[in-house]
Amino acid sequence: MATLNASLIAIEQHMGFPQSRSRTVSRRLQERDVIPIGAPGVAPELEAHDVVSLIIALAADTALHEAPDAVERYRALTPGGVDLTDAPASLDTAGRALDIFADIAIHGSADLLRRDRIEFVSNFAEVAIHDATSGRTKRFAPVGHALGSQRPPQEHDHQRQRIVDAINALFGRK
Template identity: 40%
Template structure:
């Protein structure tokens, strides 16, 4: 089974998230019940969903006490800020479903997702998936316009290369 410490080390090596910050964010998520705690003398064991939770919290770049809320907010963003409650099943309901599907493919070793980039905007809740062909799927809070900035000033975002994240996933869960 994969441990949280192995995930934190792999995320620093492969994706570039500093271990010091990742440990603080992970602790905050554990305190909020969003990541598992270890037992006496036993490190926390994680699954792929836990790794995704940690990655989203790190990419959101919010104060520690807001980490768990940020993960929930980013997961619940809808495609283009639209109400998709009556959309066909082929349309992702929220960013969490889309990100989970992409990372699931990466965990299975699918090379088609290695050219994808995930982007998380820190100034306002927005996630984007940048596809191989140059198209972008934007996810915003319900009712927001995806083509309009959510706040004034500079836009801060974190972009994650799926090839690097896929390598980290393979390292953590398969030892490759």
Template identity: 45%
Template structure:
């Protein structure tokens, strides 16, 4: 576990999201009980998933009051927008797929470290770009993942998986491969 302040510092250092913005976003996520709040005199303890939720909220580049919606949408995204009701447990949702990719990068898997995560600001969608592989797109169930760029003006941010992995290593310590 790590403190929120350590997470905010590492996110600024490795991903260049300003601390001034990430502080406000983290407060909104805490109010919605998506991030831990701590107790009087005790800083909140963050885990890997909490940090990834915060990074997704920051990368969504939305208004502050919509940060919670961005994280909740991230938790509901499925591969290609398919319904996962009665689907095998082996089919990961977006948070699981992202966590697996980043854990591989933290363990030193070269292709994982070269990968990128693209987060769409206005389509509630995410794409994993791996070297020499077709992008894996996640979106809300019922959406067509193949048309996210054709919904009018499209805005997205692409994050290097290695930078996220390095931030997590900075926060939680290196993963021993």
């Protein structure tokens, strides 16, 4: 667990999202129970899943009031926009894939993840994970969206190294 304040500092240091914006976004997420609020006199404690949700909200670059919905929308993205109803449990949503990367950063070999990239498209809900080792790209999109039918003009590319470093700073082995 990491405090909200430590999370905001790590996200700013490693990813460049200003604490002023991150703090406001985190309040919106707390208001909708996306991340924990804490208790009177007790700082909110975040798990890796919560920090990933905060990173998603910041990378989605939406209006403040849309941040909680953006987290839900991006977490629900599916590989290639396919419907996962009745699909094997091994097929992950974007949210689950990002949580797995956070888990690997904490417990596994973070060095392997640093060569890859995660791309958040902010004006159209899409996440692309570019694997440098295999040369493959896994794209997550809304259910029913045909990938490649339109390529949004605005993208935010966040090197996975920065995400891994932020997560590792908060939860990694000391």
